[in-house]
Amino acid sequence: MKYSVNKTGYYGNFGGAYIPELLYPNVKNLEENYMKIINSASFQKEFLALLKDYVGRPSPLYYSKRLSDKYHINLYLKREDLNHTGSHKINNTIGQILIAKHLGKKRIIAETGAGQHGVATATVCAREGLDCIIFMGETDVLRQKPNVEKMQMLGATVVPVKSGNKTLKDATNEAIRDWINHPSETHYIIGSVVGPHPYPDMVTQFQSVISEEIKKQLEEQTGSENPDTIIACVGGGSNAIGAFYHYLEDENVKLIAVEADGLGLETGETAATIAIGKPGIIHGSKTMLMQTDDGQIVEPYSISAGLDYPGIGPIHAHLFETDRVEFIRATDDEALKAALELTQMEGIIPALETAHALAALKKIKFKKGETVVINISGRGDKDMETYRNYLAKINEKPSEERLFIGMYSVPTSNIHGADTNVNGLFVP
Amino acid sequence: MNRINQLFKDKQNSILSIYFTAGHPEMGTTKLIIEELEKNEVDMIEIGIPFSDPLADGPVIQQSSQKALENGMTLKKLLAEIKDIRHKVKIPLLLMGYFNTVFQYGVEAFCSDIKSIGIDGVILPDMPIKVYEAKYQKIFEKYGIIPVFLITPETSEERIRKIDKLSKGFIYMVSSSSTTGIKNKLDEKSIVYFKRIKEMNLKNQLIAGFGISNKETFDEICKYANGGIIGSAFVKAIETGENLLSQIKRFIATIKY
Numbered sequence A: 001m002k003y004s005v006n007k008t009g010y011y012g013n014f015g016g017a018y019i020p021e022l023l024y025p026n027v028k029n030l031e032e033n034y035m036k037i038i039n040s041a042s043f044q045k046e047f048l049a050l051l052k053d054y055v056g057r058p059s060p061l062y063y064s065k066r067l068s069d070k071y072h073i074n075l076y077l078k079r080e081d082l083n084h085t086g087s088h089k090i091n092n093t094i095g096q097i098l099i100a101k102h103l104g105k106k107r108i109i110a111e112t113g114a115g116q117h118g119v120a121t122a123t124v125c126a127r128e129g130l131d132c133i134i135f136m137g138e139t140d141v142l143r144q145k146p147n148v149e150k151m152q153m154l155g156a157t158v159v160p161v162k163s164g165n166k167t168l169k170d171a172t173n174e175a176i177r178d179w180i181n182h183p184s185e186t187h188y189i190i191g192s193v194v195g196p197h198p199y200p201d202m203v204t205q206f207q208s209v210i211s212e213e214i215k216k217q218l219e220e221q222t223g224s225e226n227p228d229t230i231i232a233c234v235g236g237g238s239n240a241i242g243a244f245y246h247y248l249e250d251e252n253v254k255l256i257a258v259e260a261d262g263l264g265l266e267t268g269e270t271a272a273t274i275a276i277g278k279p280g281i282i283h284g285s286k287t288m289l290m291q292t293d294d295g296q297i298v299e300p301y302s303i304s305a306g307l308d309y310p311g312i313g314p315i316h317a318h319l320f321e322t323d324r325v326e327f328i329r330a331t332d333d334e335a336l337k338a339a340l341e342l343t344q345m346e347g348i349i350p351a352l353e354t355a356h357a358l359a360a361l362k363k364i365k366f367k368k369g370e371t372v373v374i375n376i377s378g379r380g381d382k383d384m385e386t387y388r389n390y391l392a393k394i395n396e397k398p399s400e401e402r403l404f405i406g407m408y409s410v411p412t413s414n415i416h417g418a419d420t421n422v423n424g425l426f427v428p
Numbered sequence B: 001m002n003r004i005n006q007l008f009k010d011k012q013n014s015i016l017s018i019y020f021t022a023g024h025p026e027m028g029t030t031k032l033i034i035e036e037l038e039k040n041e042v043d044m045i046e047i048g049i050p051f052s053d054p055l056a057d058g059p060v061i062q063q064s065s066q067k068a069l070e071n072g073m074t075l076k077k078l079l080a081e082i083k084d085i086r087h088k089v090k091i092p093l094l095l096m097g098y099f100n101t102v103f104q105y106g107v108e109a110f111c112s113d114i115k116s117i118g119i120d121g122v123i124l125p126d127m128p129i130k131v132y133e134a135k136y137q138k139i140f141e142k143y144g145i146i147p148v149f150l151i152t153p154e155t156s157e158e159r160i161r162k163i164d165k166l167s168k169g170f171i172y173m174v175s176s177s178s179t180t181g182i183k184n185k186l187d188e189k190s191i192v193y194f195k196r197i198k199e200m201n202l203k204n205q206l207i208a209g210f211g212i213s214n215k216e217t218f219d220e221i222c223k224y225a226n227g228g229i230i231g232s233a234f235v236k237a238i239e240t241g242e243n244l245l246s247q248i249k250r251f252i253a254t255i256k257y
């Protein structure tokens, strides 16, 4: 395939394994074995059975009538939020835990930002009875508390990381250091299509089930397996590549990746790697990277812990360079508005990460009636505190929004407000 | 002859090499530290290029790196500060850091600039050997810069032989499977590994590092290797920045005597 990884672990100019010698034997071992394991009948049988009976796949492809009407398109939502543990992350951890078992590893480590990957990892470790240590930036421990509590209940040790910005990048650094210090018994379950080869390719393969299902489901529902456009958010890029993968060769399917723009590019408080990054090396792979002229990695910012990362998977750097995927950005504010819109028009509370993909609805000029798929990468339970604060903030503002939100927070007090809602006057 | 090769020609035992992070504890100390180390008869120096995300380093060097960056250190400023270092200093000097800073500087520009300063070698633990061979070996050789590669207890014999072939100065023998840091004792497993490597009769000299922290660990390692590199323990000893020169003198004395 044109966009697949090549024999030396590169996607065009990006990828590779830029790792200290201390990690070489483990990464080499993985590289030499991952395809053999994945292609074995026993792995396939177990993997597919778990995706079906444990994760709950296939995840539904849901036609969103109200948003379709609003934007004059045919909008389908790929419901990864309905997976066990609430996001796409479990597709990858199921795959990797089976790999770890085949490699005879007894101790599992992982990094996490939003906590979704941490929960998905702790979950599969509980199921296999393996030791699980999750590295999480201290900032994220605070802003994604429900997930921390879940990981702990699942039996994982959550290590708050205090270095750097105390977010996803720093958690990843610490996980890598742990792997250096425990090379023989440990497998590192990376949570996105980042890291040294073969991780980006391995995680891509496990997430590709998303687009495999979209093809079938769209065919069933519309008679054609190809939509006009697919939209997904990108942090490292695993849900996006999962949703794009089986469409990469169909060049007439438009693929749009949405990066987190924080407070906006011009403020510098952003996590939009493609927009302001340059080629560099992060976490063992050559990719686009937010960095200074001196080659120091810049601390990103996004309200969404899962997108708050200064790099991006090397396959996305390649898809950007070859113009196969269009990269756009959504700010904190645009994402919050979009989250509220989906919640109140479809009754689905999305993860803050996913909200960035939804924000694209307002940013893209669609052809009237075109078929659009948005990947709903996760659900918003973990983000309730952020949403609550946001709702409280807009409640203070005298505006049309306030009327609606007033109704939301005090349901019985304003029958008029309820009318406003029913008539669809509210425009987030 | 490159100063590294000259050193190993003249001396095969108890080679004492010191690592420190440029820009730590303060800006403007890099040159002073180098000169003072030479005055105290250190054999070789690794000058650390600070990096925001030092993956192979433990807490002490991480913090020194962070402090150096907060102090405003960059690779360009580092090279400017040591521009005239060869007016005084004769011992081999290496730069050690992570590949991204060198990659952003431009590998050829880097080799050319450090050559003109009189830097002898470079240690970039996350520069893959394959990439070095395919893209950078010609450049390093053109400027006579010696690249130093690492081996660890987990490195296969086949790969050690390959690294031995590729190396032109010395092999950096990482003492145990760990990030950098302070250790008071070398464990049994490390000793078995040192013996195994010694018996391989490699063509390159062996300098051990990571966890070499005091006289005891330095003397122990010198039974198996040609010398040792002390990093974290030295960085820690000078971290307050007070009485810098006498701290350096005192620290080196504790290793030597």
Ligand SMILES: Cc1ncc(COP(=O)(O)O)c(C=O)c1O
Pocket: A087, A088, A089, A113, A114, A115, A116, A117, A191, A192, A193, A233, A234, A235, A236, A237, A238, A239, A240, A305, A306, A307, A351, A353, A354, A377, A378, A379
């Ligand atoms: C729900 C959800 N979506 C998206 C992401 C971003 O990761 P990726 O870009 O790898 O899909 C995360 C990461 O934590 C997440 O939890």
